[in-house]
Amino acid sequence: MTNSPFSEGVVPARLSAEALAENFSDLHPRLDDHEALVAADRCYFCHDAPCMTACPTDIDIPLFIRQIATGTPEAAARTILSQNILGGMCARVCPTETLCEEVCVREVAEGKPVTIGQLQRYATDRLMEKGDHPFTRAAATGKTVAVVGAGPAGLACAHRLAMHGHDVVIHEAREKSGGLNEFGIAAYKSVDGFAQAEVDWLLQIGGITVETGSVLGKTITLDGLRDAYDAVFLSIGLGGVNALGLDGEDKSGVLDAVDFIAELRQADDLTKLGVGRDVVVIGGGMTAIDAAVQSKLLGALNVTLVYRRGRDRMNASQFEQDLAASKGVRIITNASPKAIHGNGAVREIDFEYTGDDLKPTGQTVRIPADQVLKAIGQSLESDGLPELEGQKIKVTDTGRTSVDGVWAGGDCASGGDDLTVTAVAEGRDAAEDIHAALSA
Amino acid sequence: MADLTSKFVGIKSPNPFWLASAPPTDKEYNVRRAFEAGWGGVVWKTLGEAGPPVVNVNGPRYGAIHGADRRLLGLNNIELITDRPLEVNLEEMARVKRDFPEHALIASVMVPCEEGAWKDILPVIAETGCDGFELNFGCPHGMAERGMGSAVGQVPEYIEMVTRWAKEATGLPVIVKLTPNITNILYPATAAMNGGADAVSLINTINSITSVNLDVMSPEPMIDGKGTHGGYCGPAVKPIALNMVAEIARNPDTAKLPISGIGGITTWRDAAEFMALGAGNVQVCTAAMTYGFKIVQEMISGLSQWMDEKGYESTADFVGMATPNVTDWQYLNLNHVTKAVINQDDCIKCGRCYAACEDTSHQAIAMSDDRVFTVKDDECVACNLCVNVCPVEGCITMKTLAPGELDERTGTPVAAEYGNWTTHPNNPTVSAAE
Ligand SMILES: Cc1cc2nc3c(=O)[nH]c(=O)nc-3n(C[C@H](O)[C@H](O)[C@H](O)COP(=O)(O)OP(=O)(O)OC[C@H]3O[C@@H](n4cnc5c(N)ncnc54)[C@H](O)[C@@H]3O)c2cc1C
Ligand SMILES: Cc1cc2nc3c(=O)[nH]c(=O)nc-3n(C[C@H](O)[C@H](O)[C@H](O)COP(=O)(O)O)c2cc1C
Ligand code: SF4
Ligand code: SF4
Ligand code: SF4
Numbered sequence: 001m002t003n004s005p006f007s008e009g010v011v012p013a014r015l016s017a018e019a020l021a022e023n024f025s026d027l028h029p030r031l032d033d034h035e036a037l038v039a040a041d042r043c044y045f046c047h048d049a050p051c052m053t054a055c056p057t058d059i060d061i062p063l064f065i066r067q068i069a070t071g072t073p074e075a076a077a078r079t080i081l082s083q084n085i086l087g088g089m090c091a092r093v094c095p096t097e098t099l100c101e102e103v104c105v106r107e108v109a110e111g112k113p114v115t116i117g118q119l120q121r122y123a124t125d126r127l128m129e130k131g132d133h134p135f136t137r138a139a140a141t142g143k144t145v146a147v148v149g150a151g152p153a154g155l156a157c158a159h160r161l162a163m164h165g166h167d168v169v170i171h172e173a174r175e176k177s178g179g180l181n182e183f184g185i186a187a188y189k190s191v192d193g194f195a196q197a198e199v200d201w202l203l204q205i206g207g208i209t210v211e212t213g214s215v216l217g218k219t220i221t222l223d224g225l226r227d228a229y230d231a232v233f234l235s236i237g238l239g240g241v242n243a244l245g246l247d248g249e250d251k252s253g254v255l256d257a258v259d260f261i262a263e264l265r266q267a268d269d270l271t272k273l274g275v276g277r278d279v280v281v282i283g284g285g286m287t288a289i290d291a292a293v294q295s296k297l298l299g300a301l302n303v304t305l306v307y308r309r310g311r312d313r314m315n316a317s318q319f320e321q322d323l324a325a326s327k328g329v330r331i332i333t334n335a336s337p338k339a340i341h342g343n344g345a346v347r348e349i350d351f352e353y354t355g356d357d358l359k360p361t362g363q364t365v366r367i368p369a370d371q372v373l374k375a376i377g378q379s380l381e382s383d384g385l386p387e388l389e390g391q392k393i394k395v396t397d398t399g400r401t402s403v404d405g406v407w408a409g410g411d412c413a414s415g416g417d418d419l420t421v422t423a424v425a426e427g428r429d430a431a432e433d434i435h436a437a438l439s440a
Numbered sequence: 441m442a443d444l445t446s447k448f449v450g451i452k453s454p455n456p457f458w459l460a461s462a463p464p465t466d467k468e469y470n471v472r473r474a475f476e477a478g479w480g481g482v483v484w485k486t487l488g489e490a491g492p493p494v495v496n497v498n499g500p501r502y503g504a505i506h507g508a509d510r511r512l513l514g515l516n517n518i519e520l521i522t523d524r525p526l527e528v529n530l531e532e533m534a535r536v537k538r539d540f541p542e543h544a545l546i547a548s549v550m551v552p553c554e555e556g557a558w559k560d561i562l563p564v565i566a567e568t569g570c571d572g573f574e575l576n577f578g579c580p581h582g583m584a585e586r587g588m589g590s591a592v593g594q595v596p597e598y599i600e601m602v603t604r605w606a607k608e609a610t611g612l613p614v615i616v617k618l619t620p621n622i623t624n625i626l627y628p629a630t631a632a633m634n635g636g637a638d639a640v641s642l643i644n645t646i647n648s649i650t651s652v653n654l655d656v657m658s659p660e661p662m663i664d665g666k667g668t669h670g671g672y673c674g675p676a677v678k679p680i681a682l683n684m685v686a687e688i689a690r691n692p693d694t695a696k697l698p699i700s701g702i703g704g705i706t707t708w709r710d711a712a713e714f715m716a717l718g719a720g721n722v723q724v725c726t727a728a729m730t731y732g733f734k735i736v737q738e739m740i741s742g743l744s745q746w747m748d749e750k751g752y753e754s755t756a757d758f759v760g761m762a763t764p765n766v767t768d769w770q771y772l773n774l775n776h777v778t779k780a781v782i783n784q785d786d787c788i789k790c791g792r793c794y795a796a797c798e799d800t801s802h803q804a805i806a807m808s809d810d811r812v813f814t815v816k817d818d819e820c821v822a823c824n825l826c827v828n829v830c831p832v833e834g835c836i837t838m839k840t841l842a843p844g845e846l847d848e849r850t851g852t853p854v855a856a857e858y859g860n861w862t863t864h865p866n867n868p869t870v871s872a873a874e
Binding site for chain 2: 033034037041042045047062063066067070071072074075078079
């Protein structure tokens with residue numbers, strides 16, 4: 001090993017290949033049969049179950065858990081996937097502690113929810129490993145739909161449309177499908193190339209063509225798509241990244257957390273990936289936590305996450321915060337970045353402590369940093385899109401935009417949390433509305 | 441995809457899952473919702489004579505036995521037949537049948553043991569459009585004291601007689617529901633068959649007291665300081681019901697008599713087991729009362745997945761397939777030798793197998809200082825106790841010794857040929873015959 005956690009600068013191979021493999025292994029390894037039965041046994045099969053209401057895709061949780069308990073995980077998987085075609089990924093990435101498991105009656109009563117997410121993974125893995133695709137297409141309708149963006153929203157929409165017999169072309173800017181499932185989600189949540197395997201499995205339905213390198217606003221236009229297809233669904237996510245607006249932001253070592261994560265997710269060999277000795281992450285959401293944790297797992301000596309408001313305002317869930325803390329990430333709250341120092345490359349960064357409502361206190365702190373990861377939010381690249389609401393495309397409950405024949409969903413559309421599962425729900429529901437419109 | 445549609449004594453239903461005659465089928469509101477939830481058929485809550493209906497107690501009707509985590513294992517009830525007027529039930533049945541023509545609707549009936557009573561009421565009920573009748577000779581409480589229910593069900597001659605009256609009174613299929621509170625289920629089953637029954641259904645509930653209030657010194661459920669025996673049902677009664685179904689199905693004289701299986705059915709697997717032993721369809725009560733109508737969805741998905749995996753296209757393909765393998769003890773192969781095997785990867789080292797075997801069986805499990813549990817093949821009689829007490833499903837399994845392999849316990853190699861008690865040298869009747 002050439003480097004260690006103590007090596008200065010942004011360098012690769014701070015840890016051995018084995019240590020890295022261990023660090024980036026499955027966060028929650030799949031339940032074995034015994035664990036799944038014990039976990040399933042705890043479910044009360046509640047009436048009008050609160051967990052189900054809390055799931056953005058309305059998965060029939062009591063039913064699928066009962067199907068596991070009665071020895072038919074494949075039937076359980078069908079129950080899940082009929083509502084949420086990316087139920088496999090959602091089982092890995094959903095912040096269950098703020099969704100289904102938060103309201104599980106056993107969480108409320110005993111502080112120990114039924115482990116719904118892990119059971120969902122157990123069931124979906126069982127089915128998908130068989131290579132079995134349980135859905136078939138309806139008779140061809142002859143209608144065509146363009147889906148722009150192959151993230152969770154686009155994939156869910158395309159699958160539901162294909163099931164209804166429409167022909168779908170997904171236009172995807174990148175060379176790979178999956179959206180943030182492939183480029184954003186923390187590596188330890190989606191191991192062993194699951195994101196691509198899931199896309200391949202989903203496309204088995206047939207009737208969906210993916211055109212990569214097809215960029216809305218560059219190689220294709222919305223008007224062009226409206227002319228060429230019977231309907232258009234926009235699911236382009238949030239491609240832009242917010243900037244700090246500080247001097248020195250262009251120094252080397254200062255980068256967007258999403259780019260850092262994307263590079264990590266695409267790396268074939270983690271020992272070749274550079275990371276700083278003293279990493280500072282700015283932000284308070286899931287992206288910030290993921291960037292901080294993964295820097296630490298790559299072998300950074302000190303990782304500090306700095307958020308400008310109080311802990312209670314952090315978007316990252318308690319579970320995510322605890323995960324970061326358990327990996328040795330130091331979390332500083334109520335501090336805003338003020339200045340970036342360094343000669344070419346970043347060396348230090350100044351923060352000013354803030355009071356309530358971000359009121360400056362005059363108190364400052366200087367933190368050593370040879371790498372600064374900015375995670376203060378993504379934004380929509382909005383040229384030539386339908387009418388916006390705030391920073392996002394304005395949509396109705398079923399995803400209709402201001403432009404006739406154009407629907408939108410996922411992170412780029414208004415309403416709903418920016419979560420994988422929400423994107424899936426919005427894609428699915430828009431597909432149903434598109435189907436209704438095309439059938440009318 | 442497996443075809444779950446079912447035809448039982450000519451009565452069609454979208455699947456073989458019927459709700460048994462009980463509170464879940466007591467009124468239109470329930471039955472509509474049950475059909476909407478997916479139940480294939482219902483046997484309407486037992487109807488009585490016209491006139492003022494029976495009355496139920498106004499205190500607790502149910503007692504229960506719970507397993508770990510308060511899972512309901514057995515339910516006991518002191519409820520009677522419907523306590524709503526006959527006309528109201530008939531109007532509701534007619535409406536439901538009209539709106540759900542594809543679903544089976546069976547009228548359960550219990551009237552006094554008089555020819556006129558039965559012959560008068562069945563044609564009136566038939567006007568609802570119901571698909572058949574179930575004669576309730578099984579209710580163990582309340583009604584028996586009035587000369588109905590299990591009082592009739594315990595006297596084979598009465599069963600035959602009433603069944604005959606019923607068959608004379610209606611052209612619709614007649615199912616006779618049997619009480620388990622008898623010594624030998626073949627007597628009432630045979631009587632029903634001789635009376636002309638199209639089928640039998642079993643079991644009704646079992647006489648029981650679930651618990652005793654030790655402060656008041658009264659059985660539960662307790663009404664004003666007193667209790668009475670009630671009818672036991674739910675998962676705990678399934679083994680008793682399975683045996684009774686099997687006895688009827690394998691008895692040459694009654695083998696052709698269609699059976700509707702009832703008793704503790706809670707999952708698709710329970711249903712499949714009843715059907716494998718010869719039940720043409722199944723009825724469910726306690727599971728619906730415990731979890732709601734929605735559980736039928738699991739029964740449907742589970743049964744169809746299993747049928748697909750096994751290649752069964754319709755339920756008729758597997759009904760009765762296990763019946764020929766139900767035999768008498770003396771015909772079991774005594775040359776079949778197995779040994780318990782503990783999978784060390786699955787073992788959580790609780791020691792329950794050890795306690796069970798060491799204290800109460802054959803001292804055939806060894807425990808090392810570091811809590812590794814292993815089976816001593818030279819002591820293991822393959823009783824299966826360890827398998828049953830181990831908390832980890834599949835951790836202890838039974839390995840079958842191949843012919844010629846040494847059974848270390850007896851020191852003899854396993855014989856290849858089948859050999860049972862009837863030919864065993866230790867059997868006194870064998871040597872007597874020699
Ligand atoms: C670092 C990070 C971690 C996250 N972790 C979690 C998590 O653990 N759990 C969770 O639930 N959510 C998480 N999220 C949020 C989640 O990933 C998103 O909410 C979800 O991916 C949104 O799906 P989408 O389909 O709307 O957009 P995206 O997944 O962003 O997909 C958009 C797709 O559109 C393509 N595209 C963009 N512009 C164009 C264009 N002009 N032309 C053609 N194609 C285009 C993109 O290449 C991409 O493939 C995380 C997000 C990030 C950034
Ligand atoms: C509360 C209650 C009331 C019942 N009432 C009747 C009845 O009116 N007629 C009848 O034939 N069986 C009646 N039963 C018996 C059930 O139909 C069924 O045979 C029995 O409960 C066994 O099935 P299970 O284990 O699925 O509950 C009743 C059972 C219960 C629990
Ligand atoms: S709330 Fe909890 S116990 Fe109730 S159905 Fe959902 S997972 Fe099961
Ligand atoms: S189940 Fe309903 S009717 Fe029965 S005691 Fe409880 S609240 Fe009363
Ligand atoms: S009972 Fe099962 S888990 Fe417990 S020690 Fe024995 S084999 Fe192991």
